């Protein structure tokens with residue numbers, strides 16, 4: 150089946166005073182209708198820039214999308230998100246693609262009640278009458294687990310807790326039945342217990358609405374229960390792409406194996422962070438001539454310092470960009 154979203158060879162750079170930041174270097178992936186794809190990787194690996202490029206939210210300058218296509222296929226036809234005008238992208242955002250970012254405050258307008266803000270999305274994108282829109286807002290507030298929706302309709306963002314604010318942002322994101330919801334570390338700014346509640350909410354919406362979702366996180370621990378497939382990014386590239394089960398069972402990239410090894414036991418109280426792989430992420434200012442992970446890799450051999458490994462299939466639905474075969478214990482053929 151044709152994917153709902155088909156991203157090919159996305160290249161996004163930032164032209165800063167310090168030099169050119171190679172934020173995303175040739176990212177390609179598909180998103181099937183109804184599936185949740187998790188994008189995982191350390192801070193600075195290009196996760197946000199990947200999705201911001203699709204949403205037309207890269208600040209230009211200093212940013213520039215230099216290459217790529219991103220086909221969104223809907224019943225009304227297909228379009229390349231990277232070729233749309235600013236006005237067309239505004240229609241896509243919130244209407245066809247909903248998004249939830251880390252910080253609900255940056256998405257909400259402080260001087261409008263939450264009801265008005267959700268209503269605005271409905272009237273702008275779906276052209277509902279004011280009366281119909283209000284009823285729909287109350288329904289949405291209840292759907293995302295906000296108690297007393299009739300009363301909360303009139304609340305301002307500052308009157309709500311961080312978790313409730315994020316629920317409002319989620320209500321806005323799903324208000325227009327978007328084809329895709331993109332969530333970029335939506336729980337990072339919240340307390341641990343609230344994080345779990347928000348993840349539960351996404352899981353419920355995924356099931357009840359059949360939502361198609363891209364979920365960005367630095368926490369591989371939450372991915373198992375939430376995503377169907379995982380895309381591991383490192384240094385602005387995809388280093389591994391797989392179903393969740395296969396990734397947990399047979400990680401093919403030393404970086405992924407490191408991330409999984411870094412997962413603390415589920416009964417531990419520690420917050421899970423990807424910190425225990427030695428070394429630091431690559432300098433994104435340097436144009437890359439070899440594997441971005443070679444500095445930190447226990448298996449790096451001569452070839453890894455001479456060429457950039459391409460993403461290649463190692464099993465059905467499992468791709469990896471690495472010359473070393475961890476299962477065989479030696480370089481891959483070819």
Ligand SMILES: Nc1ncnc2c1ncn2[C@@H]1O[C@H](COP(=O)(O)OP(=O)(O)O)[C@@H](O)[C@H]1O
Nearest residue numbers: 163170172191192193194195196197198199433
């Ligand atoms: N507006 C910007 N100006 C310059 N560099 C940026 C900008 N936004 C992101 N970058 C750089 O792009 C790279 C990828 O960032 P990002 O996609 O935000 O990483 P993350 O995986 O943490 O989401 C980083 O090196 C970051 O510093």
Ligand SMILES: [Mg+2]
Nearest residue numbers: 196197198333
């Ligand atoms: Mg980010």
